[in-house]
Amino acid sequence: MHYFKKLLQLYEQMTLTWHSEQWNTLFRDGFDSLTRLPHALLLSGSPGLGKTQFADALAGLLLCESPRLRGQIPEACGQCQGCHWLAGENHPDYRRLAPEGDDEEDGEGVRKEKKRGARQIRIDSVRELEDFVFVGSHRHGNRVVVINSADSMNSAAANALLKVLEEPPASVYFILTTDHHRRLLPTIRSRTRVLAFQRPDAKLATAWLKSTGAHARFEQYLPLAGGAPLTVVAWQKEDQLNPLDALSETLSKVPADPLALAAQWDGLLRRHVQFSMEMLVEGVQRWMHDLALLAASLPPRFYPDLRVPTGIQLSEPKLATAWRDILRFRRSARHPLNQLLFLEDLAAHTMRALGRSGA
Numbered sequence: 001m002h003y004f005k006k007l008l009q010l011y012e013q014m015t016l017t018w019h020s021e022q023w024n025t026l027f028r029d030g031f032d033s034l035t036r037l038p039h040a041l042l043l044s045g046s047p048g049l050g051k052t053q054f055a056d057a058l059a060g061l062l063l064c065e066s067p068r069l070r071g072q073i074p075e076a077c078g079q080c081q082g083c084h085w086l087a088g089e090n091h092p093d094y095r096r097l098a099p100e101g102d103d104e105e106d107g108e109g110v111r112k113e114k115k116r117g118a119r120q121i122r123i124d125s126v127r128e129l130e131d132f133v134f135v136g137s138h139r140h141g142n143r144v145v146v147i148n149s150a151d152s153m154n155s156a157a158a159n160a161l162l163k164v165l166e167e168p169p170a171s172v173y174f175i176l177t178t179d180h181h182r183r184l185l186p187t188i189r190s191r192t193r194v195l196a197f198q199r200p201d202a203k204l205a206t207a208w209l210k211s212t213g214a215h216a217r218f219e220q221y222l223p224l225a226g227g228a229p230l231t232v233v234a235w236q237k238e239d240q241l242n243p244l245d246a247l248s249e250t251l252s253k254v255p256a257d258p259l260a261l262a263a264q265w266d267g268l269l270r271r272h273v274q275f276s277m278e279m280l281v282e283g284v285q286r287w288m289h290d291l292a293l294l295a296a297s298l299p300p301r302f303y304p305d306l307r308v309p310t311g312i313q314l315s316e317p318k319l320a321t322a323w324r325d326i327l328r329f330r331r332s333a334r335h336p337l338n339q340l341l342f343l344e345d346l347a348a349h350t351m352r353a354l355g356r357s358g359a
Helices: 002-015 017-026 051-063 081-087 123-134 155-166 186-190 202-212 229-237 241-252 258-271 277-295 316-325 327-332 339-354
Strands: 040-045 068-070 073-075 094-097 143-147 172-178 193-197
Touching: 017 051, 017 193, 017 202, 040 051, 051 073, 051 081, 051 143, 051 172, 094 123, 123 143, 123 155, 155 186, 202 229, 229 241, 241 258, 241 277, 258 277, 258 339, 277 316, 277 327, 277 339, 316 327, 316 339, 327 339
Parallel strands: 040 172, 040 193, 094 143, 143 172
Antiparallel strands: 068 073
């Protein structure tokens, strides 16, 4: 019965409430739209918006041998041989590419730590598609290629894909997902139809999070997640919410000594090994961004309940400059040579931006 569970999980992805616009765009004419579906789609948007789920559900629909209608939108039946094979990850007319060693978006918007330079789709993977694309279908139906994180293709792989996209057979469909569509070759973008995914309305996202039984205070994390509901769910599953709270606590009571602040951050990272240096640096940067907004008499964006720590005189120019300067820390956050020294440098930089006397 395992494959029935997988089928249920796969086709329930269509119930993501904020995807209705994308489904309606593609299938406003019901089954008739299937005959006019573009042969190359690029699903573009921020992480955590469900692009991977949408690609999986669309692939399931294209490979289903007895699709049905839900309202006016076609969906896979979940019962035919094609659906069973896809759920068992052994459909002969389906291929999926993702960066080597990548867990991808995992449908939740969280990426696990990987070795530097490992996240690439290489040319050998793309070349293997040529026989798949230009040889006949096993089931005498559609063939589907899903390429997750398509922007991670190296130059050789991207050019190899471009050749395949130029004249694909009529029954072959490519579904690409990307968090950074401008990193793709312009010629690849021009051969695909872009389907944009926007962050859902806050009320819609909140209602969906409630339906999942997410963390009781999920609303406070939604701004930090860039409005992406799946990212909040992933943070809960990966036990990221407690360290996010702990980081907020250190920022609400900034000590006068940058070494003391660095020691707090070092202890936080050691207690919560799943919490990455990248997330810590990003949290500090977003905090500075919100302080700059407060200095300009504007509401905070990432920390709705932000209060200015005692003894800090806000300077909008200083904070704005510091926010930009922390990009340097983000570039090296994945592999700092020495964690404590890195944090001491970050803490000193933070204190200077706040005008603390101990900095």
